[in-house]
Amino acid sequence: MAERIVIVGSGNVAEAMAVALTQAGTPPEQIFARNAETGGAIARKCGCAYAGEAAQLAPADLYIIAVSDNAVAKVAGGLDFGDAVVAHTAGSVGMDVLPAKIKNRAVFYPLQTFSKGRTVDLKPVPLMLEAETAKGRETVESVAMRLSDSVLWVDSQRRSRIHLAAVFVSNFANYMYSAGESLVAEAGVSFDILKPLITETAAKAVAAASPKLTQTGPAVRNDFQTKAMHVEMLMEKPNLKNLYINISQNIWETSKKM
Amino acid sequence: MAERIVIVGSGNVAEAMAVALTQAGTPPEQIFARNAETGGAIARKCGCAYAGEAAQLAPADLYIIAVSDNAVAKVAGGLDFGDAVVAHTAGSVGMDVLPAKIKNRAVFYPLQTFSKGRTVDLKPVPLMLEAETAKGRETVESVAMRLSDSVLWVDSQRRSRIHLAAVFVSNFANYMYSAGESLVAEAGVSFDILKPLITETAAKAVAAASPKLTQTGPAVRNDFQTKAMHVEMLMEKPNLKNLYINISQNIWETSKKM
Numbered sequence: 001m002a003e004r005i006v007i008v009g010s011g012n013v014a015e016a017m018a019v020a021l022t023q024a025g026t027p028p029e030q031i032f033a034r035n036a037e038t039g040g041a042i043a044r045k046c047g048c049a050y051a052g053e054a055a056q057l058a059p060a061d062l063y064i065i066a067v068s069d070n071a072v073a074k075v076a077g078g079l080d081f082g083d084a085v086v087a088h089t090a091g092s093v094g095m096d097v098l099p100a101k102i103k104n105r106a107v108f109y110p111l112q113t114f115s116k117g118r119t120v121d122l123k124p125v126p127l128m129l130e131a132e133t134a135k136g137r138e139t140v141e142s143v144a145m146r147l148s149d150s151v152l153w154v155d156s157q158r159r160s161r162i163h164l165a166a167v168f169v170s171n172f173a174n175y176m177y178s179a180g181e182s183l184v185a186e187a188g189v190s191f192d193i194l195k196p197l198i199t200e201t202a203a204k205a206v207a208a209a210s211p212k213l214t215q216t217g218p219a220v221r222n223d224f225q226t227k228a229m230h231v232e233m234l235m236e237k238p239n240l241k242n243l244y245i246n247i248s249q250n251i252w253e254t255s256k257k258m
Numbered sequence: 259m260a261e262r263i264v265i266v267g268s269g270n271v272a273e274a275m276a277v278a279l280t281q282a283g284t285p286p287e288q289i290f291a292r293n294a295e296t297g298g299a300i301a302r303k304c305g306c307a308y309a310g311e312a313a314q315l316a317p318a319d320l321y322i323i324a325v326s327d328n329a330v331a332k333v334a335g336g337l338d339f340g341d342a343v344v345a346h347t348a349g350s351v352g353m354d355v356l357p358a359k360i361k362n363r364a365v366f367y368p369l370q371t372f373s374k375g376r377t378v379d380l381k382p383v384p385l386m387l388e389a390e391t392a393k394g395r396e397t398v399e400s401v402a403m404r405l406s407d408s409v410l411w412v413d414s415q416r417r418s419r420i421h422l423a424a425v426f427v428s429n430f431a432n433y434m435y436s437a438g439e440s441l442v443a444e445a446g447v448s449f450d451i452l453k454p455l456i457t458e459t460a461a462k463a464v465a466a467a468s469p470k471l472t473q474t475g476p477a478v479r480n481d482f483q484t485k486a487m488h489v490e491m492l493m494e495k496p497n498l499k500n501l502y503i504n505i506s507q508n509i510w511e512t513s514k515k516m
Contacts, residue, residue: 070483120458203460211449
């Protein structure tokens with residue numbers, strides 16, 4: 001119940017984890033991070049200790065390594081965790097990027113996008129767990145169930161596929177917003193004008209059993225006339241023109257398979 | 259103030275317009291539509307008349323032709339509107355698709371996605387107006403300001419560009435949700451798992467001045483390692499693989515211009 005938890009890292013995921021643990025009534029023992037400014041700020045927010053030197057790492061039952069995917073191996077390799085459970089929070093890398101000398105390796109991956117300055121409620125966020133020992137399984141599950149109503153066991157291979165899906169629905173959807181912004185800018189209006197549409201499109205998909213059921217527009221209707229006009233309008237933007245053609249084609253093919 | 263309004267059509271836009279007018283205390287005089295079932299249902303919802311034969315078209319000050327973009331010309335061509343103002347609601351076609359015999363042609367375009375069974379509050383939705391006579395301008399503006407807090411004058415050329423932007427932020431973002439669904443399905447999990455991420459991605463962009471500021475992921479970081487792994491995972495899905503490469507490239511190029 002009262003595991004001692006240390007958060008390693010001071011980025012957006014580290015902050016979200018530390019804040020969620022604090023709100024759940026079990027603040028971390030320590031924020032351990034190179035960056036004293038961002039690490040110290042999270043520690044103050046959670047009323048816990050901060051440290052930045054390997055020798056100062058606090059004893060704990062669970063270390064959550066919340067650093068960028070490519071930094072997990074290096075950061076974890078430089079610290080001594082004793083017999084504790086060590087979980088990384090990365091979607092795209094396997095549990096085995098944690099050094100083999102760690103006795104209880106695990107993964108604690110929140111399927112969400114975290115940004116500076118935005119507080120995210122973890123309760124509805126899926127937490128995807130993996131662990132190689134019984135001790136690891138018990139520890140990460142106990143902590144995860146305190147933070148989220150959606151806890152799943154997902155191995156590294158499935159997790160990397162889910163992470164790829166997240167790139168499509170989050171990073172790539174956001175790029176579509178950017179493309180829209182550049183097009184309305186040419187019509188002399190600001191991105192603001194697209195916001196009610198962005199909100200409703202997401203709300204509609206989330207209310208549906210499948211986004212295929214909420215697909216609208218010229219592509220799913222196979223409206224040649226409108227599509228040809230759009231391609232013509234994008235003639236001087238070859239990147240957007242190619243995307244327009246490819247995505248429209250994919251929408252049409254996906255709709256035929258329904 | 260008390261214009262008599264007839265809605266022509268019985269699709270999602272027609273229904274949204276009729277309901278919004280009713281909620282504003284000025285229900286339409288009549289729903290005029292071929293389809294007696296859907297047209298009659300809207301009329302009952304709004305406590306107004308329904309008609310489906312050209313000879314039964316009620317006299318009005320404003321006719322709103324809320325039919326699909328490619329049907330505007332044909333539907334409007336078959337009716338006699340007298341001296342009234344006639345506005346279509348289509349984003350992708352010009353005001354001039356309305357027959358030239360109409361004395362007061364106009365456009366009344368709501369920048370939103372409408373679906374059966376979803377009630378949309380029009381208040382925050384941009385209504386984009388165009389009119390070729392003073393009478394037309396006064397009429398559509400008076401009605402629009404009653405329904406929306408965001409009323410803009412936009413000519414046909416700018417409107418078609420904004421409509422194209424809407425295709426990107428709505429139809430294409432929704433396709434990204436579909437692509438994500440197909441990828442998580444292969445990992446044995448349902449689309450539900452992506453919903454908190456979809457909601458937060460849209461909320462974050464809407465809270466920002468520009469979606470470029472909320473772009474995250476391997477593409478904007480130019481994380482070669484993760485991108486190479488993702489492309490490898492998409493080898494047997496050439497459509498998604500090509501999209502992945504092209505969108506990632508566009509994200510990187512867009513970020514460099516900031």
